[in-house]
Amino acid sequence: MTATLRTLLTLAWRTDRRAFLALVAFLALGAVSQGLVGVFLRALTDTATAGHGVQASLWGLAAGAALATGVALGRAELALMEELAERMGLSVQEEILTLTSGVPTIEHLERPAYLDKLATLRDESRQLYFAVWALALVAEHAVQIGLGVVLIAAVHPLVTLLLGGAVLPSLLVRGRAARHVDAATEGTAETARLEQHLSESVTTPRTAKEIRLSRAAPALEAMAAQRWEEVSAGLSRARVRAALLTFAGSGTFLAGYVSALGCTAWLAAQGRATAGDVVLVATVGVQFVTQASRLAFHVGSVAAGLRAAARLTWLRAYARTHDSALAESGDDAPRARARAATRSHGRDHGRERGRERGRERAAGGVEPPESFAQGITLRNVSFTYPGTTLPVLRGIDLSLPAGATVALVGSHRSGKTTLAKLLCGLYQPSGGEILLDGVPLRDMPAVRWRRRISAVFQDWVPFELTAAETVGIGDLPRMDDRAAVKQALERAGATEVVAGLPRGPDTELGDSFEGGVKLSGGQWQRLALARASMREEPLLLVLDEPTASLDAPAESAVFARYAQAARRHRAAITLLITHRFPTVRMADLIVVLDGGRIVEQGGHGELMARAGVYAELHAIQRAAADG
Numbered sequence: 123m124t125a126t127l128r129t130l131l132t133l134a135w136r137t138d139r140r141a142f143l144a145l146v147a148f149l150a151l152g153a154v155s156q157g158l159v160g161v162f163l164r165a166l167t168d169t170a171t172a173g174h175g176v177q178a179s180l181w182g183l184a185a186g187a188a189l190a191t192g193v194a195l196g197r198a199e200l201a202l203m204e205e206l207a208e209r210m211g212l213s214v215q216e217e218i219l220t221l222t223s224g225v226p227t228i229e230h231l232e233r234p235a236y237l238d239k240l241a242t243l244r245d246e247s248r249q250l251y252f253a254v255w256a257l258a259l260v261a262e263h264a265v266q267i268g269l270g271v272v273l274i275a276a277v278h279p280l281v282t283l284l285l286g287g288a289v290l291p292s293l294l295v296r297g298r299a300a301r302h303v304d305a306a307t308e309g310t311a312e313t314a315r316l317e318q319h320l321s322e323s324v325t326t327p328r329t330a331k332e333i334r335l336s337r338a339a340p341a342l343e344a345m346a347a348q349r350w351e352e353v354s355a356g357l358s359r360a361r362v363r364a365a366l367l368t369f370a371g372s373g374t375f376l377a378g379y380v381s382a383l384g385c386t387a388w389l390a391a392q393g394r395a396t397a398g399d400v401v402l403v404a405t406v407g408v409q410f411v412t413q414a415s416r417l418a419f420h421v422g423s424v425a426a427g428l429r430a431a432a433r434l435t436w437l438r439a440y441a442r443t444h445d446s447a448l449a450e451s452g453d454d455a456p457r458a459r460a461r462a463a464t465r466s467h468g469r470d471h472g473r474e475r476g477r478e479r480g481r482e483r484a485a486g487g488v489e490p491p492e493s494f495a496q497g498i499t500l501r502n503v504s505f506t507y508p509g510t511t512l513p514v515l516r517g518i519d520l521s522l523p524a525g526a527t528v529a530l531v532g533s534h535r536s537g538k539t540t541l542a543k544l545l546c547g548l549y550q551p552s553g554g555e556i557l558l559d560g561v562p563l564r565d566m567p568a569v570r571w572r573r574r575i576s577a578v579f580q581d582w583v584p585f586e587l588t589a590a591e592t593v594g595i596g597d598l599p600r601m602d603d604r605a606a607v608k609q610a611l612e613r614a615g616a617t618e619v620v621a622g623l624p625r626g627p628d629t630e631l632g633d634s635f636e637g638g639v640k641l642s643g644g645q646w647q648r649l650a651l652a653r654a655s656m657r658e659e660p661l662l663l664v665l666d667e668p669t670a671s672l673d674a675p676a677e678s679a680v681f682a683r684y685a686q687a688a689r690r691h692r693a694a695i696t697l698l699i700t701h702r703f704p705t706v707r708m709a710d711l712i713v714v715l716d717g718g719r720i721v722e723q724g725g726h727g728e729l730m731a732r733a734g735v736y737a738e739l740h741a742i743q744r745a746a747a748d749g
């Protein structure tokens with residue numbers, strides 16, 4: 123609770139210190155000015171009933187001035203608050219993105235519980251500053267109520283008891299109402315996510331072709347609508363329950379107020395209170411009702427803000443335990459990384475990378491080798507995806523020698539991509555170990571190993587940037603280095619793709635740009651290959667069917683070029699995943715996977731002579747090509 127509160131206040135303080143102090147000052151002045159209204163009105167009544175007209179007018183002016191000051195301060199507070207809420211919301215969103223992408227493995231992105239928490243936190247991020255404001259308002263209203271209690275107690279303690287006694291139950295009821303709504307939001311997060319996915323499927327260009335042809339749009343829309351109704355029914359039920367509870371709380375207040383006023387009138391009739399006291403109780407009592415109901419409302423906002431801050435604290439802790447570079451570097455690390463991620467100039471990337479390396483050195487851990495002497499060894503590696511029970515890889519014993527081009531083959535779902543993801547450190551093996559020149563990959567901070575890998579997967583990303591940026595992003599510090607981009611294009615055989623664009627490397631690609639150029643699948647793939655070629659000397663190059671849109675000879679030419687380059691540079695390992703045998707036969711080592719196990723390995727000639735699974739797959743493909 124204290125740590126969460128500190129997180130919330132630190133966020134507000136960091137957003138803008140001066141504005142934060144101004145807000146606190148406005149709130150304090152607002153609290154005092156409201157309390158003074160009742161005091162001035164009592165003086166006005168008493169001086170007027172005593173026949174002092176001039177004094178009464180002056181008290182009237184003072185009461186009006188206090189009231190106007192309170193209103194003006196309230197407006198200023200609101201304007202300042204909205205500005206700060208927007209800024210803090212943006213900075214929290216940025217931090218969420220940095221923390222999420224900073225976790226080296228990707229299994230968290232496949233866990234529904236993680237996604238639900240993340241979705242709720244992203245929705246709430248703009249509300250966080252309102253919680254800080256609400257916290258200050260709670261303090262302001264508490265001071266106002268405190269002043270009111272002192273004033274009313276001077277009239278008669280029983281009146282205080284009647285008004286004050288009504289505050290507590292109402293506060294409790296409001297808190298309970300807020301918890302109802304919060305629980306419903308969390309409870310419906312999964313359905314809301316599904317609804318969003320279905321709605322997006324119908325509206326995004328990527329899925330439009332298939333959905334139009336299959337005419338699935340009405341069915342998908344109906345499914346999305348059904349889920350939306352489930353979400354909105356769940357939320358409505360919670361909101362109705364919360365409104366009923368709030369109504370009951372307001373009733374308690376009203377009862378207390380009416381009794382307190384009746385009691386003061388009775389005291390005045392007995393001559394134990396003045397007419398001014400009745401006005402004071404009426405004014406302060408009304409203020410009590412509004413202040414206490416606002417207090418209760420703001421307590422609810424603070425509670426919601428604290429829950430959001432607790433989720434942010436959890437995300438920070440999660441990122442820290444999964445990222446050794448972050449582990450040592452404290453609360454500022456996510457912000458530094460966010461700044462690094464948003465800078466576009468190469469020199470800034472370079473400087474930030476220098477700092478990042480410094481943090482990593484401080485965090486310790488093993489460096490990847492400069493160049494492989496032996497290569498990569500997998501010892502009895504097994505893997506089961508999080509949230510599933512069936513192992514996808516079992517008992518993998520494999521040696522990928524330094525400088526070798528290794529082809530992974532096997533039927534669909536045999537585990538080829540999964541093995542590649544393990545080698546890239548995107549997942550940790552469930553059993554066994556992966557060794558780089560004898561050093562366990564587990565002991566190496568993922569970020570350092572990643573810097574030495576280049577990879578293109580089947581689901582390459584069509585980054586909608588300029589052509590040069592879409593390639594350059596493969597090596598962030600050299601993103602703006604046109605010579606490096608040109609070389610990468612040459613290595614991937616993609617020079618012609620860019621040369622054919624209207625503005626060459628400066629051409630904007632994709633639908634996000636007004637007039638952006640649309641590329642074919644094959645052109646996007648060539649650019650994805652070029653992106654993976656930005657790093658000149660990776661230790662491991664993974665090419666997981668990135669050439670499905672190219673014809674077989676073009677694919678073989680691309681792979682041959684990569685394999686040659688890999689042999690020239692520091693004994694790197696090239697891992698090819700492809701179903702095309704003309705490409706496979708070029709590999710130094712062919713590994714055949716079946717049902718998550720290695721069933722054969724060796725050179726093309728050796729495996730053909732064995733007449734096993736490889737020879738059978740080869741024969742099937744040949745028959746299909748001939749037939």
Ligand SMILES: Nc1ncnc2c1ncn2[C@@H]1O[C@H](COP(=O)(O)OP(=O)(O)OP(=O)(O)O)[C@@H](O)[C@H]1O
Binds near residue numbers: 510532
């Ligand atoms: N994120 C995931 N969560 C759970 N199971 C997964 C996940 N990704 C893949 N799998 C499962 O793991 C198994 C192996 O998948 P993988 O993609 O590694 O096979 P593959 O040999 O590369 O297949 P293909 O040739 O079709 O690309 C499949 O049964 C697949 O359903």
